[in-house]
Amino acid sequence: MSNQGPTGTWVIVFSFCVAYFLALLPFPHWAEWGRPEWVALVLLYWVIALPHRVGVMTGWMVGLGVDVMEGSVLGLNALSLAVMAYLAILLHRRLRVFPAWQQALAVLVLVGLSQLMVRVISNLVGGMPSTMWYWVPSIVSAFLWPWLLVILRFIRRRFVVT
């Protein structure tokens, strides 16, 4: 195993592509506020599972992709996702031994923090109406985490991503 390099890069890239697709998928009007932060969730999974491969820099580049796709100020999501990846790397040893529901709580905090950053910066560059609905996506994301964890773990083992 030691002479074998990292494998399955395409699986990681593909998972982010799917996350982008889901993030752009049009939602019905009433469900717009509940859109989970797909990209952040997938990033969190890979950071916790493979911290030696997916880290701050990956988070930054993935976030830049989100900025391009959503047309927000370049660097906005990049910064928030990079910070989130950094915190996840700090916590990854602890997170791995948590049961899924406890991980979900941590995900709530991490995604919430990244959303807070996005919100603060968006407020600086242009006004946003203030409403508490803004926090719904992080809660939805936390609820989705246990299922996403199972799916992505299966994919990681099936395609032997190391």
Next chain:
Amino acid sequence: MVVVAVLSLGLMFVDHRTQYLSPVRYYAAYLATPFQYAANVPADVSAWVYDTFSSRESLLTENAKLQARAVLLQRRVQKLAALSAENIRLRELLNSSSLVNDNVTVAEIIGVAPDPFRHEIIINKGAKNGVFMGLPVLDAQGLMGQVIEVGPFVSRALLISDSSHAIPVQINRNGVRAIAVGGGSLDLLVLTHVPDTADVVEGDILVSSGLGLRFPRGYPVGVVTRVQHDPGESFAIVEAKPSAHLDRSRHVLLVFKEQKQLDWDDLN
């Protein structure tokens, strides 16, 4: 981490304050376009399924309805042709610039901004189709917004209801001018700085005034829904509802304005 943070902050500053990153965005759109199209596929498929499997009767009813509508519209167009000819004659008499027919292209909405705070749509026409920054976007009912970001094949338009958007309007009945600012909700425009004495009543139709040279003149923008005079406020509180179906339209019109000034030679 620090490097990344500084890099992002620098990037945000440059992107927000200057135009240096516009070419970067333009070429990055090549990467983003496939995702934007892909995200539209489920909606397309459901529309296709609906069209394919809808019953013959419902199609027949729809056809009859559309035909009746076409006749109605045709009649209106006949009248309009005479009226616009008369209008041009009168304008020539008044020695003002002639109103040239606007050049219109149809585009399709292939996406909306996933962030509910930002009222933006993505349309399937880009720089390769002649779209440019600030191009007005309309639907069949009225003005929708303007193009704010142009990619090679798709572009992004800001809707008039976005809280960072404002459009100069005029009341159709008496020509009172105002600025309609987006209310942050898809069915709300707010008219700012309207004097308490201004003649505005509920039901007034707002049309674009063409001031500011961004939007063409005379397209419907909204209908006044609420006028309130609060003695404690310096201005009247006036709210309006956009005429365009901001959340329902599928096809939009891009208006390429050709404003031709009448020369002295033309007149003599």
